[in-house]
Amino acid sequence: MVQSGGKCLLISTHHLPLVGGALTVYDALARYGVGRIEILTASHDYHSGEEVAGWREFDAHAGYIIHRLSALRVGKGISPRSNPLQWLKLSLTSRLVRKRVLRAVRTLLSDGGYSCLCIGDMGFLGWIANHKKILGGIRIVQYVHGEEVSQQAHSARAEKARRAILDKVDGIITVSRFTADILIEKGVAPDKILVSHNGVDLNRFTGVLPPNARSDLDLPLGPLVFSLGRLVARKGFDTLIEAWPFVLEKIPNASLIIGGIGMEEQALKGQVQALNLQRNITFLGAVSEECLARYYGAADVFALPNRTMPDGETEGFGLVFLEAAAMATPSVGGRAGGAVEAIVNGETGFLVTPTSPKEIAEAICRLLQDDGLRSQMGQAARLHAEQNGWHEKVQAFLAFTADAQALTGLKSDTLVQGDRPDLGVKSQNEKTL
Template structure:
């Protein structure tokens, strides 16, 4: 099968990590069509050659799979030039897809619902080709032009043979968009975690010294610094917590549009000397930064325009490293985090709730240890092997002879058979 993904490593992000994990655990049965330029700004993606050379799956790169965000359709005569360039881009993408079909690909999976809608519209006419969409949630719940986006999303999903959703939140959003008739084509495959990589381990003394965290209880966040992640409220909550718990520090890992605003907020709250902004760290250093923390904090919240967290892969990564988490209850994060099981779920709009959860995990050692151990168990059950098998089964890709069966509960949800589609709310989760 062929996975078409604008967001793909070495680009960082949740969906990129998901697609790479599926391909990595598919035994070479997933090929990837990706870009070598970043569609956000049109600049070269640093490290793509090294990534592809080491990847255990085939990757084909084109310059772009879609027009860049910076190049919006202009008006007047300039629009003709834009449309001509877009047509040539689509022609190159379509030619590459046809090449994969000629070499045996019988399933196309689009990783970006809206940007790749034309792929579905074009290739649905090709006999014997199965079309699958991978939906994370925000692509159909967020837009300044929601009606137009929903029309495009609805039309594209209606043309697909199967639809993967990553959380019950996303499942409900798709059902609301398409109606109950779409249930037979829906398959819930929750995001997983690389259980061989995200594991508990000692804190690196050099990093502890570099960030000034020796002897401290460390709250840590690893995410893009954008409003829906809730790091602004985390800083406000931390300011309340550290007032009576001077041993606490807050390590913020990541970059984003809010970075400078968050630095200013930490200064305004009087905790600039206790909040450490690490910026973006390399993939090689990511696990080591998780391990610096005692508690992972990302109190995500839904924004006024509908933007929210589709699942929250970072919660499981933190769990795998042995960290209890504090999560918001909006969006799909409650599929990743169960309250008082692998973390504490709070109202991400309420600073007092966030501060209360952070304080509980600092003060109540018994609660902390219980959730920490349960978090490790949750992460272990969320390995990618079974989820990749569920995805391949949904896509009609045959399992290799002698393949090891997935552990119960590691594949598609809710179903005992990983390829069984969702049939409505009467089914219980595995």
């Protein structure tokens, strides 16, 4: 039975302790939701098929209920033309996984107390919206970060399936006005959309830097720029590296540290070697959650010249810019996608043409060379972050997932106008099913 003002079950293909911006958002929603939001996710990484290291310990200390299946999706697809037998095996496995997921959702929702199911991965879990009737007519909301709709679908059939999901769900939460506009262009009714910019955890990103932070992290003491994200093309790491010789012309001792892992890692490291920048650019690999705030705060500038790819893939918002801001560090970001809503241009940092290494370098040098400007923008960035904490975001999320009309009066986030089967692996703090 659907209960007004009840709990929300948020389903995602993966979750912390794996790394990802969307995962950070869902973790924050659940923690600040104080028992009103539960997570259904996987105990195994769909990329590798291996069990996620440390998930039991994470779940035991998360502070909210996490339900886990071994998997909620299969790995990367295979073309039926390239390998028909493997494609058939993958298809059959995918159907089996979907049956298990649907059974798990029905089992959880049948306990009562839920007013909504929020789908956190449109591409691989949006199909659940097709089963609304057998889920008891519960309100279903789709969370859209950006690239799921900005990136061109791989086929007309895929685009049709995407559009069908948007039609069937009761509401859509987007992380930026940029994403909302794309949805409206696709024919989604404006009053079906809630624009909710990502929030920042002010209890974690306090704006206070511990003494000797750089030495503790073994960082250089000169001018320092930090960059962070999945090492993929749309993040613009290659252009940032290309900009570094221009930075060194003005600031010879400037250092760049890059955190993150991804498919472009070897290519980026090769680029650094080709430009003979090994002394000035360091790759950190995956950055632990415990150290992240210190990296942001220890840096003089945060830079990520994100860009829009030819197929439309782009940054839906850019949580990293808000995290840097919370640590009073100004940002340099690409004028693309939703990043234009994460950085207040000229106040909390600079937006630049993401394909121009010289423009990127000029913005970075301007901040590194002007202590007064950097301090001023850092203070403004912190104030901006303080206005985007999670308490108000969660209030809007819970109101919208229960009933869109309940959002009336909220200021921080806005509706755009116009027999119990075993679920498999269970979290240590999961209720008994």
